[in-house]
Amino acid sequence: MKSIIKYELRHYIHSPVTFLFGGLFFMICAIYFFIDNIRGRSGDLTAFYNSVSVILLFMLPVLTARVISEDRKSGFEVLLITSPINTVQMISGKFAATMIVIIIMLSSTLCFPAFLSLFADIDIVSLGNRYLALLMLAASIAALGIFISSLTESQVAACVLSLISLLILFAASPIGTAVGGNTAKIISDISVFSRFTEMNEGIFTVGTVIYFLSFTFVFLFLTVQTTAYRRIHGGGRS
């Protein structure tokens, strides 16, 4: 698994898209921080981190689209599958490397609460809760993105499909509210974004953590299964 993490990280480091992507992420976060907290003269970071979650929604599909589709297209997947590492190690390694990049990106946003702490009191526990929520949300989005990346050889298709899926999940909460009743609760419950909003507002429940972990696990499991399915069918070559 370590070899896959190293391979993936090397890929991220050598790709200009990673730096462009990271820079863009930081810049948009800075703009939202300026709008929500500096211009709004507010010490409450809830709106800012909600914005960060939306930025992740739009940006992470770009990051995850290539994770498996590129190896499939180039044929490099064949070398990985025929090596002694198994499919679970392969997918876990790719996911772990993506999470390392995401953690670095999210870490860069720590400068905003640090800056704000010069002028207002920052609750460290609450801040930790927000970052835990962001991390779990990002892990869920990454797992979904990697799963979709395993379904196609086209990075563009993987990116678009991931974005559409995430927008549906994002829209689930307001749709649920519009529908009302028990259906609203069910629809709202399946949305990673409404779960994130709860945690961002300080409502920490074990159920939410289990939900995020389950969401991530299910999509990673599905990714392993789709890769295994391709091995069974051998890509159709004879």
Added chain:
Amino acid sequence: MLEIENLRKKYGNTEVLKGISFTAEKGEILGLLGPNGTGKSTTMNIITGFISDFEGSVRLNGTEIVKQPAAFKKNIGYLPELNPLPLNMTVYEFMDFAADLKSVSKKTRKEHIEQILESTGLLHVRKRLLRNLSKGYKQRTGIAQALVGDPELIILDEPTVGLDPKQIADIRTLVRSLAADHTVIFSSHILSEVNAICDNVVIMYKGRVLTHAAPNELVKEFDQHGGMILCTEDENNRSEQILKQADFVREYSIVETSGNNRKYYIKLDDNDFSKKIFFAFADQHIPITQLTPDQFTLEDAFLQYLATAEQEEI
């Protein structure tokens, strides 16, 4: 020793492998031949562990791929047909990555990689990015990564495709040198190449093994009638009459006529009768411009096998 036993594989309702069995010994280069869509790639994909769902057994020195996939794969080096390389890595970095995948000990890794780079002629380009290498060097790198971990079995899927003649010759020499310490399975559509490199060949057709033998044995099997090519310069068109009258000519057929030049395919009872042919034509003052044995090649044997298989199907 690689043992393939009764390998069967279905894609949906189509059975692409119908009970393939063959073996390959250590030090042997085994060529896998067959028309496209005949099951060669599926066979190789199963041996390399890329396809996991099949019937039958694949054993390498007693290790079964299904029961111990990691141990089996550690003993295999594979160069896929497309030779996928991470172009943003240097040759050494890629070799280090391959060593990581095969859990080669860090203590001996550097020495091991450098030894492979030297034997494959890559040592002087080890710091070069893969994207900056020529196709020949890329192909060498693909073979070099297959050697990482010193695997028992090396599988090379069309390793000379797209190379220039010099590069092809270099790769052939390299593959030949591998046979000393490894079992090599080699797939190619270039039959002269298979003939030059392989100790044995397996000819596959529609998911079955038609034959498994040394290339020269296959050629011998069909080349037992001693055909010859005879070209004459005959102004009065008497060659055919001479051939008709000669009792040592079993059969003949005209291949080509151009002006006074005639080309025949003749079958003699024995090739030693070529002297008699010479004197028969010399007596009539008809110059022979060519008299050569029509050598049967591996390609002819291969086509003959396929034709026989097709006829049997009909």
